[in-house]
Amino acid sequence: MxxxxxxxxxxxxxxxxxxxxxxxxxxxxxxxxxxxxxxxxxxxxxxxxxxxxxxxxxxxxxxxxxxxxxxxxxxxxxxxxxxxxxxxxxxxxxxxxxxxxxxxxxxxxxxxxxxxxxxxxxxxxxxxxxxxxxxxxxxxxxxxxxxxxxxxxxxxxxxxxxxxxxxxxxxxxxxxxxxxxxxxxxxxxxxxxxxxxxxxxxxxLVCGSVRTGQEEQSVAEFLHTGKRNTKLASAIRLMQSNLEEPIPVQEIALSVGISVRQLERLFKALLSTSPKAFYRKLRLEHARRLLHQTALPIIEISIASGFSSQSHFSRLYRRHFGVSPHQDAAISLGNRSRNL
CATH class of the missing domain: 3.40.50.880 (Class I glutamine amidotransferase (GATase) domain)
Structure with missing residues (x-):
């Protein structure tokens, strides 16, 4: 055997x-x-x-x-x-x-x-x-x-x-x-x-380390961050878990056990951005996934991504992705139709 x-x-x-x-x-x-x-x-x-x-x-x-x-x-x-x-x-x-x-x-x-x-x-x-x-x-x-x-x-x-x-x-x-x-x-x-x-x-199959299923997924962009700074990784996880109802930066800092100033320094040093801008980017990317992957109306997508104003959401979306939510939805629908 x-x-x-x-x-x-x-x-x-x-x-x-x-x-x-x-x-x-x-x-x-x-x-x-x-x-x-x-x-x-x-x-x-x-x-x-x-x-x-x-x-x-x-x-x-x-x-x-x-x-x-x-x-x-x-x-x-x-x-x-x-x-x-x-x-x-x-x-x-x-x-x-x-x-x-x-x-x-x-x-x-x-x-x-x-x-x-x-x-x-x-x-x-x-x-x-x-x-x-x-x-x-x-x-x-x-x-x-x-x-x-x-x-x-x-x-x-x-x-x-x-x-x-x-x-x-x-x-x-x-x-x-x-x-x-x-x-x-x-x-x-x-x-x-x-x-x-x-x-x-x-x-x-040359699997040196078999995972049991208890391990959590890590977004590749943040994997190295977690190894370099656990406080920053914890802050990002809080943001990812609260996209529909964003948490104030002050509460995030309190939850991970550091001051707002320290949190801002970590984001600046390791991600070259601010906590607020990073959080907004996560929510906009979440909105884009919903827009491409569901048939939800734009207003519902904006609310599900933590934006109470559809007009404000649309402005931020265009600024970040270069197209409005409606234009992006039309592009996505066209691409899907061509793949049928």
């Missing part, structure tokens, strides 16, 4: 799990991420190599059964169109940048039928939006990529959205995507087949 490294995934040895064959059904939405798909399939494939026991099998579906053009331009063949699945199957939906248009009525209906059957259902990346729109996310914590959190929250405001890289519940699983997809699949292997096999797979 292959050697096993020191366990990095917590001890997890289910009863006779290695004798149970588990099937995964992957639904590839339009412009799905090939990275997410390959990360998931490679983990399952390597797990089957552990003593040559075929523990896992999988099927690939698309809405119409045709090959899917992934986000990086690769054409991915599938086994067929959306079909009925077994109650014992785990269904995972993979999304891409065209997730709004990809959340079609047939896709939503199929997901609801899968959920009614009792199959475990999950989503990676932007597909979390699709599951939210289908109304199949149960009363469990939901992990969503920070880029799509705004659109998801506006679609389903009652969801318990977490900053975690992935969340695994009893009947559902959600993942931010990217490298976190590999971590989530390794955790599923640990739960189904034991941590020994999961860690062996991690070694085969």
């Amino acid at each position: 292959p050697g096993v490294s020191t366990a990095r995934i917590g001890s997890c040895e289910p009863e006779a799990a290695s004798a149970v064959s588990t099937h995964f059904a992957f639904l590839l939405l339009r412009s799905s991420s090939s990275l997410d798909l390959c990360a998931a399939l490679d983990v399952l494939n390597e797990a089957n190599q552990f003593d040559q026991t075929p523990r896992y099998s999988w099927s690939l579906f698309s809405e119409d059964g045709n090959a899917v053009l992934t986000s990086n331009g690769l054409s991915m063949n599938v086994d067929g169109p959306m079909m009925p699945v077994s109650r014992r199957d785990t269904v995972i939906v993979l999304g891409g940048k065209e997730y709004v248009d990809a959340s079609t009525l047939p896709v939503l209906a199929w997901l609801r039928s899968v959920s009614r059957k009792g199959s475990r259902i999950g989503a990676v990346g932007s597909a979390v939006f699709t599951l939210a729109k289908a109304g199949v996310l149960l009363n469990e914590p939901v992990a969503a990529h920070w880029v799509y959190r705004g659109a998801i929250a506006e679609t389903c405001p009652d969801l318990d959205l977490e900053q975690n890289i992935f969340c695994i519940g009893k009947k559902g699983l959600t993942c931010a995507g990217g490298a976190a997809t590999l971590d989530m699949m390794l955790q599923l292997i640990a739960e189904n087949s034991g941590s020994s096999i999961a860690n062996w797979v991690a070694d085969r």
Whole structure:
């Protein structure tokens, strides 16, 4: 039997799990991420190599059964169109940048039928939006990529959205995507087949440090900031968590335990801006994501981004992005129409 490294995934040895064959059904939405798909399939494939026991099998579906053009331009063949699945199957939906248009009525209906059957259902990346729109996310914590959190929250405001890289519940699983997809699949292997096999797979895929899902997402722009100054990182997290109802700079400084003057010096030294300007930039970028990713009216987007005056919001938006919200919405709609 292959050697096993020191366990990095917590001890997890289910009863006779290695004798149970588990099937995964992957639904590839339009412009799905090939990275997410390959990360998931490679983990399952390597797990089957552990003593040559075929523990896992999988099927690939698309809405119409045709090959899917992934986000990086690769054409991915599938086994067929959306079909009925077994109650014992785990269904995972993979999304891409065209997730709004990809959340079609047939896709939503199929997901609801899968959920009614009792199959475990999950989503990676932007597909979390699709599951939210289908109304199949149960009363469990939901992990969503920070880029799509705004659109998801506006679609389903009652969801318990977490900053975690992935969340695994009893009947559902959600993942931010990217490298976190590999971590989530390794955790599923640990739960189904034991941590020994999961860690062996991690070694085969040269994963030196496996994340458990408790880790929070970090926006790349701020990652180095957190390492250099925890006070500044805490202030940024407060801003990110309070976009709709902005917190005064004085309260932010008090919350992180420094004076307003110290906070201003940190922003100036590390980000070359002021706390107020940085906070405004976060809110404007949040507004732009909502504008591109939802069908919300401009007035609702301005309120959801912490701007009480639509005219003031429009002026700031034009100054920051070079176009008005209405012009940007028209451009986004035109680009989406050309991609259909």
